[in-house]
Amino acid sequence: xxxxxxxxxxxxxxxxxxxxxxxxxxxxxxxxxxxxxxxxxxxxxxxxxxxxxxxxxxxxxxxxxxxxxxxxxxxxxxxxxxxxxxxxxxxxxxxxxxxxxxxxxxxxxxxxxxxxxxxxxxxxxxxxxxxxxxxxxxxxxxxxxxxxxxxxxxxxxxxxxxxxxxxxxxxxxxxxxxxxxxxxxxxxxxxxxxxxxxxxxxxxxxxxxxxxxxxxxxxxxxxxxxxxxxxxxxxxxxxxxxxxxxxxxxxxxxxxxxxxxxxxxxxxxxxxxxxxxxxxxxxxxxxxxxxxxxxxxxxxxxxxxxxxxxxxxxxxxxxxxxxxxxxxxxxxxxxxxxxxxxxxxxxxxxxxxxxxxxxxxxxxxx
Numbered sequence: 001x002x003x004x005x006x007x008x009x010x011x012x013x014x015x016x017x018x019x020x021x022x023x024x025x026x027x028x029x030x031x032x033x034x035x036x037x038x039x040x041x042x043x044x045x046x047x048x049x050x051x052x053x054x055x056x057x058x059x060x061x062x063x064x065x066x067x068x069x070x071x072x073x074x075x076x077x078x079x080x081x082x083x084x085x086x087x088x089x090x091x092x093x094x095x096x097x098x099x100x101x102x103x104x105x106x107x108x109x110x111x112x113x114x115x116x117x118x119x120x121x122x123x124x125x126x127x128x129x130x131x132x133x134x135x136x137x138x139x140x141x142x143x144x145x146x147x148x149x150x151x152x153x154x155x156x157x158x159x160x161x162x163x164x165x166x167x168x169x170x171x172x173x174x175x176x177x178x179x180x181x182x183x184x185x186x187x188x189x190x191x192x193x194x195x196x197x198x199x200x201x202x203x204x205x206x207x208x209x210x211x212x213x214x215x216x217x218x219x220x221x222x223x224x225x226x227x228x229x230x231x232x233x234x235x236x237x238x239x240x241x242x243x244x245x246x247x248x249x250x251x252x253x254x255x256x257x258x259x260x261x262x263x264x265x266x267x268x269x270x271x272x273x274x275x276x277x278x279x280x281x282x283x284x285x286x287x288x289x290x291x292x293x294x295x296x297x298x299x300x301x302x303x304x305x306x307x308x309x310x311x312x313x314x315x316x317x318x319x320x321x322x323x324x325x326x327x328x329x330x331x332x333x334x335x336x337x338x339x340x341x342x343x344x345x346x347x348x349x350x351x352x353x354x355x356x357x358x359x360x361x362x363x364x365x366x
Contacts, residue, residue, distance in 0.1 A: 053083060054083075056082075056083065057081065057082070057083030057084070057104065058104060058107065058108065060081045060082050060083060061077070061081050061083075061104055061108070062108065062113060062131065064077060064080050064081050065077075065115070065129060065130050065131040066131050066133055066136060068130060069130070070120050070128070070130065071116075071117075071118045071119055071120050071124075071127070071128025071129060071130050072128050072129055072130060073124075073126045073127070073128045073129075074097075074098070074101055074126070074129075075126075076128075077101070077129065078097060078101070084097055084100070084101070085097065105129070113131060113136065114131060114132060114135040114136055115129060115130075115131060116129065116130050116131065116132060117129055118130075196241055196258045196259065198214070198258050198261045198264075198265045199234065199241055199258060201264075201265040201267065202231055202234050202243045202258065202265060203234050204267070205231050205265075205267045206231040206232060206233050206234055206243070206245075206276075208271040208272070209230075209271060209272045209273055209274055209275070209276070210231075210267045210268070210269055210270070210271055210273060211228060211229065211230050211231075211248070211267070211268055211269045211273055211274070212228075212229055212231055212265050212266065212267050212268070213226065213227070213228050213229075213265075213266045213267075213268055214226075214227055214229075214261050214262070214263070214264070214265045214266065215227070215261070215262040215263050216256055216260055216261055216262065217260045217261075217262050218260070219260070219295065219328075220295075224262040227247060227249070227256070228247070228248040228249055229243070229245040229246065229247055229248065229254070229256070230245045230246040230248065230273070230274045231243050231244070231245040232244050232245045232246070232276045232277070232280055232282065233245075233276070233280075233282045234258075234282075235282045235283060235286065237283065237286050237287060238330055240257055240258075240259065241257070241258040241259070242255045242256065242257055242258065242282075242286045243255070243256050243258060244280075244282045244285045244286060246274070253280075253285060255285050255286045287312075295324070295325055295328075295347065296322060296323070296324055296325075296347075297322075297323045297324075297325055297331060297344065297345075297346065297347060297350050298320055298321070298322060298323075298344075298345040298346050299313075299320070299321045299323060299335060299342055299343065299344055299345060300319055300320050300321075300342070300343045300345055301316075301319055301320075301321055301338070301341060301342050302319060302340075302341055302342075303341050304341070306321075306338040306341050306342040308334055308337070308338075309321055309323060309334055309335065309338060309342060312325075320345070328349060328350060328353055329353070331350060331353075332344075332350060332353035332354045332356075332357050333357065335350070335354045336354050336357040336358050336361065
């Protein structure tokens with residue numbers, strides 16, 4: 001039969017191991033190492049509380065090192081920064097502080113904090129630490145009026161989308177830095193509605209070059225069609241959102257109005273599955289050429305009226321304009337606005353839409 005070791009030695013060994021393992025807990029709780037070891041089986045501080053105390057200690061350490069131009073030794077930092085236990089004459093407490101301080105320095109450097117090491121004079125025996133304010137602080141953020149207007153417009157875009165909260169947070173930080181995006185915009189910002197549920201998915205797919213699959217209800221069609229598209233980009237034109245890309249089934253560049261997308265948009269395949277052409281013009285793809293849902297209208301224009309219609313016409317033959325359009329309501333409004341100087345010839349739905357709009361205007365005038 002084997003002899004058991006003396007009980008006193010067993011307890012001594014257990015106490016020593018527990019004390020060494022409880023060093024970090026002792027620093028967090030503010031208890032001496034020996035006292036923390038006796039309570040190792042029943043920790044009184046949760047992991048969340050210990051993480052919060054560590055984060056607070058790191059913040060206090062940064063503030064301390066930013067507040068001085070001199071190099072501070074580890075012992076001076078120990079005395080000045082809350083969270084480090086004061087020396088009590090126990091070598092194990094000092095060793096626990098050294099380990100904790102080394103971890104804190106490494107974490108600050110990993111976070112990009114420019115922690116400098118040096119000595120104030122040749123007579124100093126130990127290295128000290130400091131953070132130079134000019135190296136730590138970010139440079140001033142400055143925008144010209146056009147850039148500030150773009151930032152303000154982007155924030156307005158995301159007010160009704162998934163990134164509303166980050167956008168507001170970014171604006172608050174910019175205003176705190178002295179940039180007034182609303183004032184820089186001159187008070188003229190276009191209306192942008194980002195409430196379409198498929199908009200974030202299309203933006204994300206275009207950013208990561210992932211193909212998407214969706215059902216699309218083409219104008220004049222009673223049933224939606226399945227589309228597989230490589231999205232090159234998304235843009236807003238005349239208060240409508242469009243996605244432009246390469247339609248794999250039709251092997252051609254097409255544009256799709258997001259309000260006509262039916263159901264969910266499903267990205268598939270790996271990121272970077274295709275390359276966007278370098279010289280592609282999204283606006284030209286939507287406005288300068290017949291989009292996938294494009295229709296052609298003929299409008300007679302007389303006199304000096306109909307200047308807006310002339311700008312969008314692809315041809316003008318003896319005062320008869322050929323206009324490619326995708327939004328019937330917009331074109332009917334443009335023809336009606338020209339009054340007696342413009343008359344819709346075809347298609348019949350445009351003629352009827354203009355007639356209804358003019359009748360509504362006349363009825364309201366009475």
